[in-house]
Amino acid sequence: MKIDLTNKRAVVTGSTLGIGFAIAKGLAEAGADVVLNGRSEASVKKAKDALLAALPKAKVDTVVADLATAEGADALVRAVPETDILINNVGIFEPKPFEEIPDADWQRFFDTNVMSGVRLSRAYVPGMRKKSWGRIIFISSESGLQIPVEMIHYGMTKTAQLAISRGLAESLAGTGVTVNAVLPGPTRSDGVSDFFGKMAKEQGVAQEQMEKEFIAQHRPSSIIKRLATVEEVANMVVYACSQQASATTGAALRVDGGVVRSIA
Template identity: 70%
Template structure:
């Protein structure tokens, strides 16, 4: 299968590192023009350079701003009025006991993880529908299906993304625009790597040991018995953005290493 997305414009939110950067790199490799987004211009420039090194001749641009706010979303829309592919990847996570999570954290997680995708999808989906083609994805998580006790506020937002994605797919029925959720499991992204690295330093053990213990203790149902790579997650996202994935919509597609114990 050869995925070719030349002449398509793709926006990947939160794409200066981790899964977002891997998705942006993968889409650039298909010939799409990729818009990288991040909070600071310096981070955006670093990501653009990293993609260009991996994909010589890639068609790229970047927009800096806080997409967790309406002002940030409006700025991106002003800079990039239309897109054929929208990957709502922006998200934050933070392990914290339920009784220690203040109101402000619940609102912050919802604004960044959910409303960023709602605002952008509301704008870009309308143009996609008029043109008769488009791809929208929400990068959710297996935590939206199996809410983790150590970060309920995060799991809540990932479940919300599932609801928004399915509802938008229903709204766009018959338009040629597909809307799907991608559900990664534990993945060795930059943020997760930093988190495990800090624990390893505190405990005086290797990061590999911390990762292995995390899977054994917190995700024992994993069938691959390891963290996924960001490239493994990105491969699924790139496929769902392709012409070949035209019959897949309204779906929650897992790339969780088998963590969710379900056959559907």
Template identity: 60%
Template structure:
């Protein structure tokens, strides 16, 4: 399958590292003009350098904006007013007991993980519908279906993304604009590597070994029995953004290694 996105502009939020950067690279390799986003100029510049090295000749730009509030979304849409492809990857996560999560933290997760995508979809989907072509992808998680007891506030936001993606797909009914959610499972991203490094140092094992043990212990239903790589998740996202995925909309596309034990 040859995915050709030449002439399309793709915006990937939180794309300076990890899954977001892998998605940006995949879209750039497919010929799209890619706009990367991060919270600082330094992280955006570093990501642009990596993309230009990985995909020579690709057209890549960047916008530094913190999407945890409306001001950041306004800054991003002002700097990049047009997109044919929107990948809502911005999000935060962290382990925390339910009784220790105060109202402010619930609101912070909601604004960052949910409203960031709502604000951008509200802006970019209008143009997509007017042009009768577009792709919107929300990066959700298997935690949307398999709510983790130690990250209930995170799981809630990922479930919300599924509802929004499904509703927006219905909003675009009859058009060539598709809206989908992609649900990664445990993924060995830069952030996860950093989180596991302390355990690896303490036990004298590699981060990869610790990551496999985590999946087999804490996500025992995994069929894959290892974490995914950012590139494996990105492959699904690039497909969902492609012309070939024209009949896939309103879907929750799982890249969870089979963790969620359901046939559908």
């Protein structure tokens, strides 16, 4: 199967590192013109330089915007009025006991992880309808199905993304625009790697051992028994953006290593 996204524009939010950057790179490899997004000039420049170093012929634009705010979403849409592909990837996580999560954190997580995708999808859907083609993908998580007790506020946002993606897909029935959610399991992104690195240092063990212990203790249902790579997640996203995936919509596509103990 050869996925060809030539002449398609793809906006990937939160794409300076980790899963977002891997998705942007995968889409660029398939021929898409990619728009990288981050919160600082330095981060987006570094990401663009890294992407062009890997793919010198790639067409890459950047937009600096904090998508946790309505103003940031508006700034991105002003810079990129239309897109064929929207990857709602930007997100934050933080382990914290439920009793210690203040109202401000609940709001911050919802604004960043949920409202960013709501605002951008609302802005870009009309153009996709007009062209009778489009792809919207929410990067959710297995945590949206199996809420992690160590970060319930994060799990709440990932469940919300599943509701939005399914409802939006149904609202776009017959338009040629597909909407899906991709559910990574524990993945060795930059943020997760830093998290485990810090824990390993504090406990005086190797990071690899810390990762294995986390999977064994907190995700014992994992079938692959390891963290996924960002490229493995990106591969699913690139496929879902392809013409070949035109019959896949309203779906929750799991790249969770079998963590969710469900066939469907």
